[in-house]
Amino acid sequence: MRYVMRENDDPARRYATHVRGSRSGQQLVWESSPGQDVLVVQTPYERDAVDDIQEIVAGMEGMALPVDCYVEVPVKPGTWVRYVPSTSYARNDGCPLRTKACTYTVFCCQVEGDTCVVYSQQMTNTGNLPYRRIRLEVDVQVRKLTRTVGPFWNRREEDTGYYQITLPKDRMNDVCDGDVYYTVAGAKDIEIPLTRAMFKQGYVYVQTFDMPVVATRNDGLQINQ
Amino acid sequence: MDNELSFQSLIDYFERRTAHVERVASNYRHGDAPQYPPFFVFLGADAMRGFEGIARNVLDLWPQYADSFRFVGADCEGDGLRYWSLGMDDAGASRAEVITERELANEFASLFARDDVFEKMTLAHLYFVLDTSSIKAEAIDEFDALVAAIPHLMDVLQLDESMARCSLTVLLNSDFARRVVAKQLRSRIADMSEHMRDWKCNSIFLLSNHRNDGVMLPSWDECYRIASLYIALSDCSDNTIVNQLFDDRVLTASYAIVRKPTRAIGQISLDLLLLGLNDYSGSANADLLQVADIEHRLGVTGEGTLSVIDDDAGQLIRMIVPSAAQLRYFPQREFFDYSDLSRYTYDSFDEACMGALSAYLEQKQRYQLMVDGTQQSAWARSYGALLRKNFSIDELIYLGDHLERVREVLEDSRRREIIPSVIEGASSKLRMALSQNPQVIDLFVRQVNAEAQRARGFRKIWHDLLDSLRSVRKVREEDSLIEYYSQRARTFLRAEGRRLGSEFATQATVEELRAFLNHVIDALIDSDSVFAAPFEAELMMRLNAVNDGADTFGWIYSNLTGNNLRTYLQVYFALDDPISKGVFIEDGTELGRRLRQTLPGGTYFYNTGNNRWAEAINLYAIDAGNINQ
Numbered sequence: 001m002r003y004v005m006r007e008n009d010d011p012a013r014r015y016a017t018h019v020r021g022s023r024s025g026q027q028l029v030w031e032s033s034p035g036q037d038v039l040v041v042q043t044p045y046e047r048d049a050v051d052d053i054q055e056i057v058a059g060m061e062g063m064a065l066p067v068d069c070y071v072e073v074p075v076k077p078g079t080w081v082r083y084v085p086s087t088s089y090a091r092n093d094g095c096p097l098r099t100k101a102c103t104y105t106v107f108c109c110q111v112e113g114d115t116c117v118v119y120s121q122q123m124t125n126t127g128n129l130p131y132r133r134i135r136l137e138v139d140v141q142v143r144k145l146t147r148t149v150g151p152f153w154n155r156r157e158e159d160t161g162y163y164q165i166t167l168p169k170d171r172m173n174d175v176c177d178g179d180v181y182y183t184v185a186g187a188k189d190i191e192i193p194l195t196r197a198m199f200k201q202g203y204v205y206v207q208t209f210d211m212p213v214v215a216t217r218n219d220g221l222q223i224n225q
Numbered sequence: 226m227d228n229e230l231s232f233q234s235l236i237d238y239f240e241r242r243t244a245h246v247e248r249v250a251s252n253y254r255h256g257d258a259p260q261y262p263p264f265f266v267f268l269g270a271d272a273m274r275g276f277e278g279i280a281r282n283v284l285d286l287w288p289q290y291a292d293s294f295r296f297v298g299a300d301c302e303g304d305g306l307r308y309w310s311l312g313m314d315d316a317g318a319s320r321a322e323v324i325t326e327r328e329l330a331n332e333f334a335s336l337f338a339r340d341d342v343f344e345k346m347t348l349a350h351l352y353f354v355l356d357t358s359s360i361k362a363e364a365i366d367e368f369d370a371l372v373a374a375i376p377h378l379m380d381v382l383q384l385d386e387s388m389a390r391c392s393l394t395v396l397l398n399s400d401f402a403r404r405v406v407a408k409q410l411r412s413r414i415a416d417m418s419e420h421m422r423d424w425k426c427n428s429i430f431l432l433s434n435h436r437n438d439g440v441m442l443p444s445w446d447e448c449y450r451i452a453s454l455y456i457a458l459s460d461c462s463d464n465t466i467v468n469q470l471f472d473d474r475v476l477t478a479s480y481a482i483v484r485k486p487t488r489a490i491g492q493i494s495l496d497l498l499l500l501g502l503n504d505y506s507g508s509a510n511a512d513l514l515q516v517a518d519i520e521h522r523l524g525v526t527g528e529g530t531l532s533v534i535d536d537d538a539g540q541l542i543r544m545i546v547p548s549a550a551q552l553r554y555f556p557q558r559e560f561f562d563y564s565d566l567s568r569y570t571y572d573s574f575d576e577a578c579m580g581a582l583s584a585y586l587e588q589k590q591r592y593q594l595m596v597d598g599t600q601q602s603a604w605a606r607s608y609g610a611l612l613r614k615n616f617s618i619d620e621l622i623y624l625g626d627h628l629e630r631v632r633e634v635l636e637d638s639r640r641r642e643i644i645p646s647v648i649e650g651a652s653s654k655l656r657m658a659l660s661q662n663p664q665v666i667d668l669f670v671r672q673v674n675a676e677a678q679r680a681r682g683f684r685k686i687w688h689d690l691l692d693s694l695r696s697v698r699k700v701r702e703e704d705s706l707i708e709y710y711s712q713r714a715r716t717f718l719r720a721e722g723r724r725l726g727s728e729f730a731t732q733a734t735v736e737e738l739r740a741f742l743n744h745v746i747d748a749l750i751d752s753d754s755v756f757a758a759p760f761e762a763e764l765m766m767r768l769n770a771v772n773d774g775a776d777t778f779g780w781i782y783s784n785l786t787g788n789n790l791r792t793y794l795q796v797y798f799a800l801d802d803p804i805s806k807g808v809f810i811e812d813g814t815e816l817g818r819r820l821r822q823t824l825p826g827g828t829y830f831y832n833t834g835n836n837r838w839a840e841a842i843n844l845y846a847i848d849a850g851n852i853n854q
Binding site for chain 2: 062074075077078162165177178184186187190191192193194195196197198201204205206207208212
């Protein structure tokens with residue numbers, strides 16, 4: 001498939017804007033002209049795709065049309081695209097989010113033969129934005145694991161050499177592998193990612209006598225410890 | 226530099242290089258020097274065009290005088306004369322610029338500016354050269370006008386007989402189409418010879434391109450050489466000879482040279498070398514992409530990664546992959562113990578840590594192993610070098626015609642098993658991720674295509690070069706030459722062929738191929754001392770190799786004497802005995818010593834300081850009757 005950029009020369013009839021999260025918080029919704037297909041672009045939280053769309057479209061060259069699925073743009077790690085036909089949008093009452101703690105931008109587009117034409121966004125002063133930043137809060141607990149040793153008259157707590165990190169299971173689908181990571185004193189130069197599988201399980205163990213520090217590099221993600 | 230690459234140009238290079246190596250080996254020895262300051266004047270446009278030929282030969286005999294000699298030209302302009310300063314720039318190209326009469330006088334005076342350059346400063350030798358090639362029958366007076374420049378110049382320089390000797394060398398063009406005008410000119414020269422003093426001339430040296438054996442010379446090159454030897458003899462330390470050569474006579478010469486047949490040697494050797502190298506241009510197997518080692522040759526490792534990337538990114542990958550100590554801090558599904566990693570494979574460890582390792586590597590791959598433009602260019606260059614090393618020209622063209630199958634081979638590496646140990650597995654996973662990158666596969670396929678294009682261009686250049694082999698006449702030398710140098714070239718090919726063959730396939734442009742072939746020629750010359758040996762030693766080695774006990778001296782002697790000396794003028798009555806005989810050879814050689822013993826007395830041995838060849842010249846006086854035929 002070829003991808004080309006065009007100026008939107010008829011914004012009154014061809015538009016997609018006012019992007020927001022759905023009431024359930026799991027869908028992305030927007031306002032668009034009737035029958036308008038849309039290209040959804042997911043980017044890191046701090047950056048929308050309005051200014052970068054030309055580069056993103058160029059990077060999509062040769063990709064199959066990502067109809068109703070998110071595909072990462074090969075030359076732009078962390079940038080995902082999804083082609084949403086107007087019929088899919090209507091059927092699903094929106095477009096599923098891939099993850100949270102990121103920014104979604106929409107662009108009008110249409111397929112002409114083997115070419116997908118993507119139209120540039122023109123920012124208006126109506127207050128309706130073609131992108132939406134979606135924040136995420138994650139509650140994390142880090143607990144030293146101890147065991148009780150000694151006779152009943154002299155019971156005492158002893159380190160097991162393990163810490164347990166507890167993660168919210170309901171955030172499994174909202175995070176990307178690596179959005180949240182931890183470091184330990186013994187290996188400070190390595191950031192060990194927390195994965196969706198760990199969120200699904202709800203906890204992991206880390207073998208260390210020093211407390212792991214959970215952190216993120218994603219500005220859209222807030223960790224509550 | 227000439228852009229054309231031909232067999233002929235390679236032989237030229239071979240000849241230049243052997244001459245250079247021989248000069249270095251001879252330690253740049255000097256021979257005899259001119260006694261009196263010579264001043265060279267070229268009369269007419271044709272003679273001036275040939276200035277370089279005379280100048281090179283004169284400076285070949287007297288290289289130490291390159292800065293001292295003065296070359297000027299004179300041609301007719303209206304009723305007067307126009308003067309030129311002639312010279313060669315640093316690159317060896319000739320140059321000419323108009324000068325005034327005064328400047329011409331200054332050029333002449335500069336010969337006498339230092340007292341340590343010439344042995345004797347009491348007389349000047351003025352050598353005039355006149356080429357008759359453009360003089361037409363209906364404008365025969367042009368000859369007289371040019372000759373009249375001699376007394377005029379003597380007046381300009383304010384010279385009389387007591388201060389200068391003059392010699393006029395006439396290059397008589399006797400082409401078949403110019404027989405009438407040549408006859409007229411001979412008649413003029415015959416007339417002149419009877420009133421030579423009127424022309425303020427002490428001798429006329431007459432050379433024709435129509436030799437007495439009937440050969441019509443295609444150029445003046447040999448005559449320039451003979452004229453230079455005549456100049457050397459007429460300015461030698463033997464006053465008897467000098468006086469004989471400025472004795473109001475018309476002279477001509479017979480000449481012979483014995484030298485190493487460098488061009489023929491070059492031709493025989495290079496012919497074999499080019500055909501030998503041609504084997505390395507290879508023919509592509511019709512099933513090239515099915516052969517067992519095709520993956521290896523295309524740079525796919527046994528592990529399925531691309532070797533170029535492994536080599537380049539290996540160090541970075543080693544820094545990225547967590548160490549065993551770091552892996553101990555990875556999360557655990559249950560209470561495991563990571564202290565003994567040997568209990569885990571890559572997959573089982575990744576499963577135990579719930580994908581933390583693969584997620585970690587993926588993050589690193591995304592943000593630290595990104596393929597940027599600079600890296601792409603470097604990989605493309607390295608991959609191009611690998612392809613040129615592993616495939617012949619024809620094979621590269623074949624690959625270019627089957628790019629989709631090449632892509633399949635490169636992509637097929639994706640299906641390999643990853644090495645199971647944790648750290649090796651992690652390293653392998655990163656390497657595989659890079660090698661699997663569609664951008665990288667595209668890059669490499671494009672590079673295969675680029676190399677195929679280059680190979681197509683190269684094949685054309687190469688075939689043109691091989692075609693030019695046919696345009697060169699076969700060597701007609703005796704069998705010993707062909708047999709001896711074919712053997713040398715084969716020996717060289719056996720020793721160096723494989724190495725040169727692999728280098729050969731990496732050439733892309735005419736310039737690269739020329740540089741490579743020049744390098745091959747240098748290596749060939751260095752491979753056997755015979756290539757740079759003095760002509761006498763070379764001849765001895767060669768003749769002895771093919772005919773034990775061959776008489777080298779006898780061969781040289783016979784070629785420098787008797788009928789082997791060709792006279793450079795058609796005469797109708799037999800010439801008298803030569804008035805002077807000269808042998809030009811390096812002093813102190815065995816050949817020189819034996820020639821001195823054998824040749825009759827009266828032969829002047831001129832020390833040339835070089836042992837690259839030996840020449841013999843006999844100078845004859847011709848009477849007016851024999852000129853005017």
